[in-house]
Amino acid sequence: MRVEIGVNGQTHAFDVEPGRRLSSLLRDELGLTGTKVVCGEGACGACAVLLDGIAVNSCLVMAGMADGRSVVTIEGLGRDGLTPVQEAFVKEDALQCGFCTPGQIISATALLADNAHPSREDIRRAMAGNLCRCGAYPKIERAILAAAGS
Amino acid sequence: VTTRIVRTVREFEGTSVDVVVLVDDSDEGLGEWPVDAALSVVGRSQSRVDGPVKVSGRARYTVDLALPGMLHAAALRSPVAGGKVAHLDLEGARTAPGVRAVLGPDDAIGSGSVRALFTELEYVGQPIAVLAADTPAQADSALAAFALRVEPGWFSVDLMRSLYDQRFVSEPIEEARGDSEAALARSDVTVALELETPAQLQTAFEPHAALADWRPDGLTVYLSTQSMFWARAELARALGIAQDEIRVVSEYVGGGFGGKLGAGWEPLVAAELSRRAGRPVRVANNRHDEQLTGGHRAWQRQTVRLGASREGRLTAIEHDTVAAMGVTPRPVPFRMVPMTLYRCDAVTARTFPVKLNLRGVNAFRAPGAVEATTAFEQAMDELAAALEIDPLQLRRINHADTDQRTGKPYSRKALLACYDRAAELAGWADREALRADRADGLLRGMGCASQIWGGGGGPPAQATVRLGGDGAATVVTGVQDPGTGTLTAVRTVAAEELGIPIERIRVRGGDTVPNLIGPAAGGSQTTGSIMPAVRQAAIKVRTKLLDLAAERFELAPADLEVRDGRLRSRDRVLDEPYTVVLAELGDSTLEAAGARLPNITDASINTFGCQIAQVVVDPGLGTVVVERIVAVHDVGRIINPLTATSQVEGGILQSLGFALCEERVLDPTLGAPTNSTLDDYKLPTIADVPEIVIDFVGAPDLSANATGAKGLGEPPAIPTCAAIANAFAHATGRRCTALPLTPKRVLECLA
Numbered sequence: 001m002r003v004e005i006g007v008n009g010q011t012h013a014f015d016v017e018p019g020r021r022l023s024s025l026l027r028d029e030l031g032l033t034g035t036k037v038v039c040g041e042g043a044c045g046a047c048a049v050l051l052d053g054i055a056v057n058s059c060l061v062m063a064g065m066a067d068g069r070s071v072v073t074i075e076g077l078g079r080d081g082l083t084p085v086q087e088a089f090v091k092e093d094a095l096q097c098g099f100c101t102p103g104q105i106i107s108a109t110a111l112l113a114d115n116a117h118p119s120r121e122d123i124r125r126a127m128a129g130n131l132c133r134c135g136a137y138p139k140i141e142r143a144i145l146a147a148a149g150s
Numbered sequence: 151v152t153t154r155i156v157r158t159v160r161e162f163e164g165t166s167v168d169v170v171v172l173v174d175d176s177d178e179g180l181g182e183w184p185v186d187a188a189l190s191v192v193g194r195s196q197s198r199v200d201g202p203v204k205v206s207g208r209a210r211y212t213v214d215l216a217l218p219g220m221l222h223a224a225a226l227r228s229p230v231a232g233g234k235v236a237h238l239d240l241e242g243a244r245t246a247p248g249v250r251a252v253l254g255p256d257d258a259i260g261s262g263s264v265r266a267l268f269t270e271l272e273y274v275g276q277p278i279a280v281l282a283a284d285t286p287a288q289a290d291s292a293l294a295a296f297a298l299r300v301e302p303g304w305f306s307v308d309l310m311r312s313l314y315d316q317r318f319v320s321e322p323i324e325e326a327r328g329d330s331e332a333a334l335a336r337s338d339v340t341v342a343l344e345l346e347t348p349a350q351l352q353t354a355f356e357p358h359a360a361l362a363d364w365r366p367d368g369l370t371v372y373l374s375t376q377s378m379f380w381a382r383a384e385l386a387r388a389l390g391i392a393q394d395e396i397r398v399v400s401e402y403v404g405g406g407f408g409g410k411l412g413a414g415w416e417p418l419v420a421a422e423l424s425r426r427a428g429r430p431v432r433v434a435n436n437r438h439d440e441q442l443t444g445g446h447r448a449w450q451r452q453t454v455r456l457g458a459s460r461e462g463r464l465t466a467i468e469h470d471t472v473a474a475m476g477v478t479p480r481p482v483p484f485r486m487v488p489m490t491l492y493r494c495d496a497v498t499a500r501t502f503p504v505k506l507n508l509r510g511v512n513a514f515r516a517p518g519a520v521e522a523t524t525a526f527e528q529a530m531d532e533l534a535a536a537l538e539i540d541p542l543q544l545r546r547i548n549h550a551d552t553d554q555r556t557g558k559p560y561s562r563k564a565l566l567a568c569y570d571r572a573a574e575l576a577g578w579a580d581r582e583a584l585r586a587d588r589a590d591g592l593l594r595g596m597g598c599a600s601q602i603w604g605g606g607g608g609p610p611a612q613a614t615v616r617l618g619g620d621g622a623a624t625v626v627t628g629v630q631d632p633g634t635g636t637l638t639a640v641r642t643v644a645a646e647e648l649g650i651p652i653e654r655i656r657v658r659g660g661d662t663v664p665n666l667i668g669p670a671a672g673g674s675q676t677t678g679s680i681m682p683a684v685r686q687a688a689i690k691v692r693t694k695l696l697d698l699a700a701e702r703f704e705l706a707p708a709d710l711e712v713r714d715g716r717l718r719s720r721d722r723v724l725d726e727p728y729t730v731v732l733a734e735l736g737d738s739t740l741e742a743a744g745a746r747l748p749n750i751t752d753a754s755i756n757t758f759g760c761q762i763a764q765v766v767v768d769p770g771l772g773t774v775v776v777e778r779i780v781a782v783h784d785v786g787r788i789i790n791p792l793t794a795t796s797q798v799e800g801g802i803l804q805s806l807g808f809a810l811c812e813e814r815v816l817d818p819t820l821g822a823p824t825n826s827t828l829d830d831y832k833l834p835t836i837a838d839v840p841e842i843v844i845d846f847v848g849a850p851d852l853s854a855n856a857t858g859a860k861g862l863g864e865p866p867a868i869p870t871c872a873a874i875a876n877a878f879a880h881a882t883g884r885r886c887t888a889l890p891l892t893p894k895r896v897l898e899c900l901a
Contacts, residue, residue, distance in 0.1 A: 027214075028286075031216075032207075033207070033210060033211075033214035034206070034207020034208065035207070036355070036356075036404075038355045038356075038437065038828070039437050039827065039828035039829070040436065040437055041437075041827060041828070041829055043827065043828040043829040044355075044828050046355060073207065074206065074207030075206070075207045075208070077206075078206070082202060082205065082206065086202075086205040086206060089201070089205045090197050090198065090201035090202055090205055091197055093197065093198055093201070093635075093792045093793060093795075093796050095198070095201065095204055095205065095633075096405075096633035096634070096635070096796055096797075096800060097354075097355065097356070097402075097403065097404045097405040097632055097633030098200065098204030098205075098209055098402065098404070098633065099211065099354075099355040099356050099404030099405060100355055101204050101205055102205075102207045105205060123836070124836050124837040124839075125837070127836045128835045128836055128837045129835075130836070131355075131828065131833050131835060132355075132836075133353050133354060133355050133405050133407070133804075133833065134405060134633050134796075134800045135799050135800035135801070135802070135803030135804060135834070136796065136799070136800065137799070137803065137834075137835075137836040137839045138799050138839055138842055139796060139799070140836060141836065141839070
């Protein structure tokens with residue numbers, strides 16, 4: 001099937017089998033390897049992207065579901081430098097191995113778009129779907145608070 | 151320059167290894183950072199050097215790499231825990247669409263000295279055959295063409311049954327000093343504790359992965375590993391080629407936690423497939439295979455018996471560990487904790503390494519010590535209760551001034567200061583007030599645990615520093631940074647000695663070229679190994695810079711210094727940017743190498759700590775929430791507080807998972823893990839994170855090395871689970887005989 005998907009501001013057309021996942025299109029067809037696949041079943045949030053502004057696990061989005069819609073990946077954030085969320089992650093050391101980091105930043109970006117001044121509890125609820133095996137959580141929380149300026 | 155040969159030792163995960171070091175005299179006499187040194191960069195927080203590239207998604211891990219013509223591999227794995235291959239159609243797989251190379255159990259890999267594929271099946275997930283195809287989908291589809299049939303056979307995944315059957319993977323080990331049996335019989339007070347701890351899976355988020363490109367002029371392997379040089383040596387041996395023909399690249403590694411030490415299976419088959427296909431081959435585990443075969447902390451049953459005098463002095467220790475080793479032997483420091491944590495003259499520690507039909511155990515962040523501490527420190531709390539002595543006080547009473555195994559003094563030990571500081575930060579004095587009945591019906595408690603581990607590091611470790619005419623410096627090392635912050639610390643150390651702005655310093659690691667040997671990122675040995683080498687190289691380059699400036703300004707080098715990017719004379723008459731003398735270098739550079747000096751051999755180099763956990767238990771729901779962990783560790787000088795605290799938080803949270811939710815569950819009838827996905831293997835989330843209060847005590851350990859810094863990767867993971875279990879017992883008055891403390895176990899325990 002043929003799908004057209006806007007990715008980071010540019011429209012791409014693909015001929016894909018219906019079962020193809022958005023995460024695979026991004027990584028394997030467009031080389032956007034910032035989107036990581038860790039669990040492949042929506043349990044960890046590493047593959048999060050913004051789909052029409054909403055954070056989704058791209059491993060659970062079939063290519064057809066993204067047809068005609070617009071996707072922003074980690075590479076599409078802050079193309080003129082780092083966004084405040086990205087800067088806060090660096091400054092607060094909210095990452096270790098860095099593998100889950102793109103998904104964390106996508107989810108944090110979506111959270112702050114929705115709620116500019118989240119409480120700690122808001123952050124814990126919104127970010128609980130983004131696992132981090134290194135345990136950068138305390139500093140992820142701090143980075144999101146810092147990015148929110150609260 | 152002269153070189154002499156020195157024999158020394160280095161410790162790795164509780165085992166002392168003899169090392170021969172070639173010591174270059176230019177590395178000696180460079181002094182040290184005294185305890186009260188006025189350092190301007192070291193000890194201040196520096197943001198992670200690879201932070202910007204990681205937060206923008208531009209860091210390319212092994213699984214992200216693609217080479218022209220690259221093939222994708224898929225592995226056929228055993229569906230049974232015991233049995234043999236009855237039918238395997240290799241020809242069918244070879245002719246499947248897109249398939250370019252196939253390896254079966256009879257195909258020699260490299261020199262044929264290592265077996266990587268099997269027909270006698272010993273565990274679920276064991277590799278039988280592997281193929282490489284043009285696309286991942288073709289590779290996965292082609293697995294069906296093997297038409298595998300197996301003849302199921304006998305197996306055991308029952309720890310106690312295999313113990314009764316005396317089915318061991320290696321000989322049981324008994325280590326003893328004194329007569330613990332007699333001492334136990336004579337003790338005023340005795341306690342005994344039995345505990346079962348689960349298999350915990352490392353679950354690195356980047357799976358084990360390799361991309362091999364075997365060309366006529368050599369083999370390049372991009373590898374997700376914690377030990378590039380071990381991997382290179384292993385591959386050279388297995389493939390029958392020289393180490394210098396192999397380049398291992400590990401620029402970004404998505405976690406390891408011990409599970410990625412050594413080459414492993416993936417690069418071996420990737421290299422052989424690449425040799426046969428004449429194309430690059432990518433081997434990467436999917437998540438299910440990673441959870442099945444990536445490795446784990448051993449499932450164990452431990453028995454601890456302690457005897458003490460009425461005053462609380464330990465008179466006898468007996469600690470037996472029955473460990474599910476899987477199908478392959480491995481040395482694990484199960485006995486370090488009972489043998490060395492406290493002063494005691496009568497100790498027997500026994501290890502029973504049981505063979506089960508499971509993938510062999512590998513390292514997981516302080517292997518053996520996390521589990522042993524979890525059992526031993528709970529027994530210590532039982533003893534404290536029996537003696538009616540404060541648990542921290544009992545630990546102080548039994549403090550070991552010397553290494554109980556060797557009789558040697560410790561290079562430095564500030565464990566008593568850790569107890570004091572942790573008690574202060576946790577409000578230990580008021581812990582009994584936590585247990586007062588409250589309207590919410592919840593039970594609260596506080597528990598502590600001690601930590602001992604190695605972490606001194608040692609040779610060989612090498613670094614070079616180069617300072618160019620443009621004022622930019624590059625530090626090259628052979629270390630990999632799997633998220634530890636190692637390269638950021640390297641940059642910090644170099645900035646301190648070069649005296650130039652840290653932003654002007656690039657650091658390189660993650661590549662065995664140009665053959666600067668670095669330690670594995672394991673055993674908490676990286677910092678103590680590589681930082682002194684970096685420091686020495688940077689001092690030598692600074693000396694050259696000052697020589698150059700002395701010549702240019704007609705001053706004595708000793709009258710000059712470089713700091714904060716300024717070249718100054720002691721009398722401040724000269725005060726210029728450091729670049730002023732570099733400009734005339736042209737294409738030349740100031741360059742020097744440093745190599746880690748030998749360890750001292752007359753003292754033991756260790757790390758210590760104390761953690762205190764505060765928990766709240768819901769006796770109706772069986773839930774345990776950790777409210778706070780206070781972590782105070784003695785690891786010598788802290789080079790970068792920002793990344794050091796990240797290491798502590800990470801260690802604590804992995805062991806919080808071990809205490810509360812992480813557990814590989816086996817189906818006893820199939821011998822297969824039932825939770826090999828992240829949906830049902832439960833990792834802690836951000837919502838499970840307690841308040842974490844961190845402090846470091848203890849002076850820089852200048853007997854360990856000239857920087858005074860020791861390893862910190864593993865120590866914080868060691869006492870967390872024991873402290874949580876002790877807090878649970880304090881809250882509830884009960885002790886669970888098995889971990890993790892899931893609601894089901896807690897409700898059974900409280901019933």
